[in-house]
Amino acid sequence: MSEGSEIKMIVEEDLSINHKHFILRSLDKVLSSKLTSSAAFGYVISYNGQVIEASSLPGVIGSLCTISCHNGETIKGEIVAVKKDKVDILPYESNLDLRVGDKVFLTETQQEVRVGSDLLGRVIDGLGAPLDGLGPLKLSERQGLNGTRINPFKREPIEKVIDVGIRNINALLTLGRGQRIGIVAGSGVGKSVLLSMITKSTDADVVVVALIGERGRELASFTKEVLNSHSKDKVVVVAVPADRSPLLRIQGAKRATAIAEYFRDQGKNVLLIADSLTRVAHAQRELGLALGEQPTSKGYPPSVISLLPNLIERTGTSSTNSGTITAIYTILADGDDTTSDPVVDTARAILDGHIVLSREMAQQSIYPAIDVNQSVSRLMNDIVGEKQQNNAQTLRRYISKYNENRDLVLMGGYVQGQDPDLDKALALWPEIIKFLQQGEDEVCRYETSHQQLSELLGV
Secondary structure, three states: OHHHOOOHHHHHHHOHHHHHHHHHHHHHHHHHOOOOOOOEEEEEEEEOOOOOEOOOOOOOOOOOEEEEEEOOOOOEEEEEEEEEEEEEEEOHHHOOOOOOOOEEEEOOOEEEEEEOOOOHHHOOOOOOOEEEOOOOOOEEEEOOOOOOOOOHOOOOOOOOOOOOOOHHHHOOEEEEOOOOOEEEEEEOHHHHHHHHHHHOOOOOEEEEEEEEEEOHHHHHHHHHHHHHHOOHHEEEEEOOOOOHHHHHHHHHHHHHHHHHHHHHHHHOOEEEEEHHHHHHHHHHHHHHHOOOOOOOOOHHOOHHHHHHHHHHOOOEEOOOOEEEEEEEEEEOOOOOOOOHHHHHHHHHHHHOOOEEHHHHHHHOOOOOOOOOOEEEEHHHHHHOOOOHHHHHHHHHHHHHHHHHHHHHHHHOOOOOOOHHHHHHHHEEEEEHHHOOOOOOOOOHHHHHHHHHHHHOOOO
């Protein structure tokens, strides 16, 4: 049976009788055109505004397709489902002018991204196109979009500290090279400012920033600030604003991770900052529901829970050289819910620690508004000395004692001398607040952070 006959049979089975004659005439017209024998192509069968159904193509899930529209436009999309006699394609854009019979070409079976040192100091979108107006990118190497699995038993151990330039984090939540950490925060508590400070201050060799699903104004402001700093020559920004398709938002997160993997394979110490993991989860939720998945916890389909670990586990240390990817993911806590939100809960279980930003501290103008007692770095005790551990635990204890008894002290119900730790916390509190605060343009190196902590505690 010829390919044209198969396509006609699909149309006759899947579409209503009212449209058959028009569709078949369109297909006859397309089939009669001259085609190259080497091209793998099919035809649009239907389009519901989100998912394009096309005749069978020799591709797999994740394959890249190009659709040639009747009006001369070219649309890119990705195969998301392979069925017996057709495939489902999700386009990278929305509101498309598609018609039944438009030709669909299979472009790439395994998606790859172009990478190279020319990316440093540049801003690209989810498909790798430059957004900064600095001309085309000259990239000669390729990296798999979905990465390669690394045997966890062959990964190098995390033994060295990464300096992020933030006193709070360096002293009390020390991070290791290759660690994965989450910044959990509600809206408007200084998350973007903290990320900007880390990007400009870190001692990592390369910083890859993925801005996924954020406001266009915030993307432009963040990128301008970072690329005008002294760190611009080691920063790559992948920006996909909120008005882009959900598939493109997911592509942006995967592309940023692939770029980080490339530099890690070069032996570089890479810092990957993804803002935000929640927006990636929202994009996958849109795709899952469009494809008919059943919503589970708070409307998230199962594919969301599987996407997050697949993305996060691509970072970390390498198995072949000294390169590392230290990953910082921001996680939005809807309604400041840092416990029961499915994305927060899933990320907390996968990551090697979390930093919680406090709205109460932000309201008191204490920035960065890091809630030290709610935050934890699971690798800190493995990479710092005993003295540093003790100092961090002591300050945590003082902060906890003060917060627990603040109301009692203000009401005059506490008599000095009953609790030595509380007495010390009350005496040091003004200095503790100064220690927790840091200006947006201030950089506090790792050694300086621990020295200042020791001076604060008098040890």
